[in-house]
Amino acid sequence: MIQKPELPAIPGLDEVFVANRFVASTGGEMLDVICPADEEVIASVRMPSVEDADRAVAAARKAFDEGPWPRMTIDERADACSRLADALESRLPTMNLAWMLEAGAPIAHGEMINSGAGKLVWRNAIEKARTLPFEEVRDGPMGRTVIRREPLGVVLSILTYNGPVVLMGMKVIPALLAGCSVIIKPAPESPLTSRLVAEAIEEAGLPEGVVSMLAAGTTVTQHLVSHPGVDMVALTGGTAIAVDVVKRTAPRLARTILELGGKSPAIIADDAPLDTVLPTLVAGASGFLGQVCVSLSRILVSEKRHDEVVEAIGEAYRGLKVGLPWDPSVDRGPIAVKRGRDRAESMVNRAVEQGARVVAGGRRPAHLNRGWFYEPTLLDDVTNDMEIAQEEVFGPVTAVITYRDMDEAIAIANDSKFGLASSIYTQDADLAMDVARKIQSGGVAINAAGVSLTEPFGGFKQSGWGRECGAEGIFEFTDQKQILMSGSYLDA
Structure with missing residues (x-):
């Protein structure tokens, strides 16, 4: 049996990170960090208090209002x-190991999403920012005007446990590049990776107060969201949390960027060869056990190809090895949080009660008696009005839905309150672009899964507001100012 690796050295376990450095908390409680693979306590960390949050806001406020940044x-x-990117990258192997122990992500997944995508995303943002038009002169019918992009203020970036490292490149570094001071609020389930990220921030030597990082619980997070010193809240999370954020920011009309959930469809056209479809479809639907906002959780297949596709995907799902994430032969580890395992299990049970059929998975692995494991699950005989087709599971559950023709496939794909990502698999380039234009989602992949994280990414409908990544992802953290150099509407 492969031995569980030792927890790497983690800085500041009994401290909080305020104003670019580790400091003593004003009274936060200790939290046990539980490994989701074996339910063992691997560390205890200090949780931030409301007073710590106030210190972070005061420091960020002073850094923005008076500091050089x-x-x-x-x-x-x-x-x-x-310099921050250098410090992050030097810690990537340790962060991947810590993430595996606190969230159950196999090392291979961490290397893909953190060491691969994360590095690419933040390096692209840094280089792109150097060439962006933060100031431009325009000559128009009312005279000459300078248009400036100025930093918006103090930003609260709320991160999730399924991507605490890569989100540095999507949310935090773009805000810093824009000139904002940032309070990073990782999930309380990410206390180890967040402290390694904080150590990198400390090493980078940013001006005092520009960054704080508090892996806070609900009470402290709600206090931060409601704080009058916070100018913007940038959230990655679920719809219910987003509604709460909007209610708390509404009285002061604070800006919000919301990257939320999805119920992303994958349409398989009749001409799509399964040998080219399956590699990206299976990974895009079951990677990190579905704990990915763009997970392809609805597979749409024609009545003509239904049996062939269901059999092939079912076989692929049954071939995925579920086990301890430190075993390099394992394809999928545990679900990161117990409530996620319980939610997936209960939603599958209700789907079966409503008429769905389990093709693969649908249970806790028999060979694992500890940990929050659930097998990658494929459900057939699903109709689009079922809960399992309409609500995000955020777990390893994929629903197969049949369609008669492509018009119906597009209608089913769009019959959702979400609109984050989607895929169309076909050899017909014209059909692919036609479908891509008609699907109501922020991203469409052709013969692939996922989205580009170096171009603007975000959701339609209840999948979010605003855009992350690319030039647009940096400009989200700015306000526009016009400086009228000559002329006026009074002269018109």
């Missing part, structure tokens, strides 16, 4: 963020 040139901020 918003007044630096974009090249100066990019150089500082490049």
Whole structure:
């Protein structure tokens, strides 16, 4: 049996990270960190208090209102963020190991999403920022105007446990590049990786107060969201949390960016060869046990190809090895949180009661008697009005839905309150673009799964507001100002 690796050295377990450094908490409780693979306590960490949150806001406020950071040139901020990227990258192997132990992500998944995608995303943002038009002169019918992009203020970035490292490149570094000061609020399930990220921030030597990181629980998080010193909340999370955030920011009209959940469809056209479909479809539907916002949780297949497709995907799901994430032969580890395992289990049970059929999975693995494991599950005989087709599971559950023709497939795909990602598999390039234009989602992949994280990404409908990544993801953290140099509407 492969031995569980030792927990790497983690800084500041009994401290909180406020104003670019580890400091003593004003009274936060200790939290046990439980490994989801064996339910063992692997560490105890200090939780931040409301008073710690107030200290972080005060420091961020002072850094923005009085400090040098918003007044630096974009090249100066990019150089500082490049130092931060260096510090993050030097810790990636340790962060991947810590993430495996606290969230159950196999090392291979961490290397893909953190060491691969994460590094690419933040390096792209840093280099792109250097060339963006933060100031431009426009000549129009009412005269000459300078248009400036100025940093918005103090940003609260709320991260999730399924991507605490890569989200640095999607949410935090773009806000820093724009000139904002940032309070990072990782999930309380990410206390180890967040402290390693904090250590990297400390090493980067940013101006005092520009960054704080508090892996807070609900009470402290709600206090931060409601805080009058916070100018913007950038959230990755679920719909219910987003509604609460909007209610708490509404009285002061604080800005919000919301990257939320999805019920992403994958349409398989009749001409799509399964040998090219399956590799990305199976990974896109079951990777990290479905704990991915863009997970392809609805597979749409024609009545003509139904049996063939269901059999092939079912076989692929049954071939996935579920087990301890430190075993390199394992394809999928545990679900990161117990409530996630319980939610997936209960939703599958209700789907079966409503008429769905379990093709693969649908149970806790028999050979694992500890940990929050659930087998990658494929459900057939699903109709789009069922709960399992309409609500996000955020777990390893994929529903197969049949369609008669492509028009019906598109209608089914769009019959959802969500609109985050989607895929169309076909050899017909014209059909692919036609379907891509008609699907109501922020991203459509052709003969692939996922989205580009170096271009603007976000959701339609209840999948979110605003865009992350690319130039647009940096400009989300700015306000536009016009400086009228000559002319006026009074002269019109």
